Amino acid sequence: MNDSVATEQRPARTKPVRRVGDIVFGGASLGSAVLILLTLVGVAVFLVIKAMPALTADPAEISGGKGFFSYVWPLVFGTVVCSLIAMVLATPVAVGIALFVSHYSPRRLGAGIGFVIDLLAAVPSVVFGMWGMAVFAPKLFPLYGWLEDNLGFIPLFGEASASGRTILTASIVLAVMILPIITSxxxxxxxxTPRLHEEAALALGATRWEMIRTAVLPFGMPGVVGGTMLGLGRALGETMAVAIILSPNVFTWNFIGSGNQTIPAEIALHFPxxxxxxxxxLIAAGLVLFVITLxxxxFARWIVDRRAEFSGAN
Amino acid sequence: MSIQTDPHQGDIHHARLDDYSGVVPSPVRPTTGRPAQLLGLGALALAVVGWQIFDLHLGAALAGAFVLYLVAVYLVYRSLGGPRVAVDQLMRALVYFAFVCAVLPLISLLWTVLAEGAAKIVSPAFLTQTMNGVTGLHDQAYVEGTGPFIGGAYHAIIGTLIVTGLATLISVPIGMFTAIYLVEYGNKGRLARWIRFFVDVMTGIPSIVAGLFAFALFSQIFGIRDAKMGLAGAVALAVLMIPTVVRNSEEMLRIVPNELREAALALGVPKWRTVVKVVLPTAASGLASGITLAIARVIGETAPLLVAIGYARGLNWNAFENAMTTLAVYAYSMFTKPLSPAVREPSLERAWAAALMLVLIVVALNLLARLIAKMFAPKTGR
Structure with a gap:
């Protein structure tokens, strides 16, 4: 068929030949790509459809009896606070590990550490939750007792929970869980970091830390910020660890006692x-979570991408 | 690099430039890290003394010793090499500390899972029985020694295989074709850029939102009563898996040398056959290892399945009807809702055994991915 077309119209030979295989294959590729866009739109659309009844319902019928907003804000607050604490705890440690791998450890050790970090990322969150509740939370109780006795005048450290199942415990476990992404x-x-910058710093007599401070950190800072935001996004959506560890209750400023709740944990506990x-x-709460993480x-992607443009690497 | 010198020259200036990557040629440096090591040993001994003899809490003893160590390191190096060296050593100690911070929880976690789960993971009852008909009374009898241990995770193992398998079947073609589009067709076009961006955004969808989406979608189609089925869970997992597959595959396709494509196209091979016969086989090992990692990422997911599939006590082979159970959901439900609230032990043992199995699977998949990438890597000039 192609032959006959080609022999009858000579000028047409310069046009690319369109084969069935190419059309099917190219179509499948384009279709899959568009399907991904549709999925993302679908997530938003279906959540909105299913959440509508709660958004439009009579405020008295919503849990708590004061409308959806007053139901969801303590959850939003719990989610954000829990994730922010996790982020604050994880970032310095993650930067430290990243520096350890890139500038302190022997090169061969670095690959092994990379594997350990990957492993940390691969452990299922439910396992983190079980470990956090069974092993880690009881270990923290003495610390919470100490905080209550000595720093009790700060509202954050009120009456300590005897089980250790508090929002601070959940935050610390979340911090461990988001370490790998910030680290990588x-x-x-x-x-x-351009090798010459580092060498220049060292040649001027800088110690290793001074070299890191003057050459590596300024260059890597946007990446660290982006990685931190990605870690924050991960922490915001993390469900099982919080659902298992936290013994939830109404909102409270006391972070070492039971109380508070996050959106994902609330959904996981009550949805079944x-x-x-x-x-x-619950779906409406999920929609709120979706919007926040989005x-x-x-924001994180914007920072990371902006950095990629002027990095000069590659 | 440009100041590379010949190490065989005896010139003293060259000898100094030689070690630029490691040691800092500075007049204030001490010659050795020995003081730091000695101080570290001393701090460790101090912690042990505080813990054993003065009966301090182990954590408190270690924390106190570490703080003392930091102070001592700073003071000693300040007197030996000046403040700059002292700060350098202080930061070194903190960086090492950060590393320990990450490794300790991992070791503790792996040890816990191993210690608590090892007992039941080899038990035939755990591997071959479901929870159908098992009640708290059976657990009570087992603990009192009047009955055998019954009730296992057979249904959960099957459920994990079915749901993860379906999710892989859905996401691998979509993910691969998208990657092919991004690399071979779209490349730098506007649509490709948008898709790349949204794939990144999709990576950040919380897993529970993916579950809610699958539930909302299926309850829209099948009605709210029949919405919970294995396929819904597979769709939820696929939403989480596709971005990983796309990004990994795209990276792998991109490193296939352009010369290979050009050679095939120059010989008159159609584009799609070039992709199928030349590009994909060249990248095969990378693609396979990327997909393995993507599977490892979703196989331990709990939240989306809890929402989209629910929980079943018995075996269910049919992914298009009724609830199913996967290992992660099984571990969660055994852990948080023991069969008998009075006698929690057997349920907890089941939960830990399921957790251990999950961890083993995930570690095995990770190792497998590395192995594939290493063993079947295309032989390039590098």
């Missing part, structure tokens, strides 16, 4: 038994 992003950018309006409520991730 930071390590990438630290390794990209929910029906009707309660179901819509915003954080867009």
């Amino acid at each position: 992003v930071s390590r990438e950018v630290f390794l990209q 038994e929910a029906s009707g309006l309660r179901l819509a409520e 915003a954080v991730n867009l």
